[in-house]
Amino acid sequence: MDLIDDPTPGQNAHEYTVSEISGAVKRVIEGEFGRVRVRGEVGRVFRARSGHLYYDVKDDRNVLACTTWKGQLANLSVMPEEGLEVVVTGRLTTFGAQSKYNLNVEEVTVAGVGALMAMLEKRKKALEAEGLFDPARKKPLPYLPEIIGVVTSPSGAVIRDILHRLRDRFPRKVLIWPVAVQGQNCAPEVANAIRGFNALTPGGALPRPDVIIVARGGGSIEDLWGFNEEIVARAAAESGIPLISAVGHETDTTLIDYVSDRRAPTPTAAAEMAVPVRLELLAWVDGQEARLSRALGRGIADRRQRLTDLSRILPRPEALLSEPRQRLDRAEAALPTALLRLVDRRGADLARMGGALRPSVLSARIRTDRDRLATWEARLAPGLTRGIRQGAERLEALGRRLRPAPLAERVARQRVDLERISPRLETTYRARLAKLSDRLDALDRMRQTLGYKETLQRGYAVVRAGDAVVTDAEAARAAGRIEIEFRDGRVEAQAGGAARPKGKAKPPEQGSLF
Structure with missing residues (x-):
């Protein structure tokens, strides 16, 4: 009766603790849904300091919180970006501490080609705004590189095509850096390969390449997506070595094509860009040698003809030397007379000064x-x-x-x-x-x-007739007895002999100066 009259209904309902109800909800949600695939647009993206990734997937009415743990990030083929339409796969679970549920995402794929192209266009605009596509940044390719670095798969047909083309055109040393050319490991391995080639020391044990070729065969946009990753584009832009991108076929375009120094439509074309044709180069050298020989021969012939023409204008050596030879003969004839006049003039000057x-x-x-x-x-x-x-x-x-x-x-x-x-x-x-x-x-x-005493010391003598000094032969003959004074004494002598007519003295011998 007491039970019937109890005014409070529901008193026999089970009482749950907060943890019990949270666990019950967790079991119901995980048991009901398990592993699910959800399509939506990526909203807010946040990477915690612990390495876990938190983001939202939304549609026009609701938002689903998603979580990818640090250990699961390496398995994602596509990294969530805000505004990207994706299909996420994972397990639905709850977080009782905050009364929330979320999706633990294990796989992210892009929802269609249109979404991929939209994301590619967004990355392209961002990198272009930074100036990575500026033509002024692009480096010229070396004309004939010693070493060529190739970033590609070592087991594909691409490397064989490149090696075959290099062998036909101009054999060069090739360093191959093996990488995955598609999948989740493609982008980091390609970026590390480009940076690794740039880190090599020129002239070291493993020489640094003069040019790098990043190559891959054709495929769908999903297969080539690794070359559209921002990490690959930035590694190619930072490369100090000239880089040729040869990803896909001629109609395929990836982000690395815009930042590379040259884009090749195919890997074979990249090999053709890297080296010239050896036979064509030899033919060009032979042609230049022939042109040089002809130019030298023509120059020598022209100068020989000019020398011949100038030689006709020059006078004969005899005509050039005849007039100077005549002047020399006249000077030779006039020299003895000039010398005698000079001696006479100097003698007169000396006599005047002596007086x-x-x-x-x-x-x-x-x-x-x-x-x-x-x-x-x-x-x-x-x-x-x-x-x-x-x-x-x-x-x-x-x-x-x-x-x-x-x-x-x-x-x-x-x-x-x-x-x-x-x-x-x-x-x-x-x-x-x-x-x-x-x-x-x-x-x-x-x-x-x-004084005359010093003159006597040099071998001269003074002739006197009495007290007078005799200065000529006529006066000495007229005096008869004369006295000759030398430097050490005087001697008397008798003058005699026929007198030579005055002015007829024999001139001294004058030798030729020539």
Whole structure:
């Protein structure tokens, strides 16, 4: 009766704890749905510091929270990006701590080609805005590289086509960096290969390539998607080595084509861009050699003809030398006469100077200068002493006549100045006398040098007839007895013989100067 009259219904319902109800909901959701595939547009994307990825998948009305753990990221073929339409696969679960449910995503695929192209266009615009597609950044390819680096699959037909084409055109050393050319490992391996080639040391044990070829055969857009990843585009843009992209066929275009230095429509075309044709190069060298030989031959022939033409204009050597030879002959003929005139002129000058410097004249001049010097000395010495004494007496008298105190000081100063100047005057006087005495001695030595006594020392002699000096043969014959003075004494002699007519003396022999 008590139970019937109980006013509170539902008292017999089971009471759950929060954890129990959360666990029940978790079991129901995971058991009901299990592994599901959900299509939608990627919304907010957030990567936590722990490495886990949190993002939303939404449609026009609802939002589904998605989580991909750090260990699952490596298995994703497509990385979620905001605005990308995808199909996510995973397990639906709950998070009781916040009363939320979410999808633990294990696989992400793009929902159709249109979504892929939209994402590609978005990446392309972002990279173009950064300037990675600027033609000014593109590097020229080397004309003939020593080493070619190839980034591709080592087991595909692409590497065989490249090697075959290089062998046909111009064999070069090839370094192959094996990579996956599709799938989730494609993008990181290709980026690491480009950076690895750039990290090699030029001239090292493993040489650094001169050009890099990134190659892959044709395929769908999904197969080529690894070359549309941003990591690959940035690695190609950062490459310091010129890079050729050869991904897909001629109609296929990937993001690496825009940032590479050259785009090749096929891997075979990339090999053709990397090296020239060896036979064509040899033919070009042969052609240049032939042109050079013809140019040299033509130049030599032109210069030979010009030399021949100029040689006709030049006069004969005999005509060039005839006039100078005649001038030389005239000078040779006139030289003896000119020499004789020069000797006669110099002799006359010497005789004139000798007459002016005769011993008697020099002796008289020296005696006159010596007497004058003695007179100056006799007059100057007493005069200086007397002048100094008179000046002192005058100063003293003047001092007595003027005021005593200042004038006495002034007289004292002037006396001191006079006493200081007196030695200088005496020194100047004695220096002047010494200079005049030296000059007089020099003139005396010159007189002795120019006197006839010095001439006798050089082998000459003086002929006298009595006291007169005989200077010609006629006077000597007329005198009869003559006296000859040598340097060490005098000898008497008798003059005789027929006299030679005056002016008919035999001239001295004059040898030829030539």
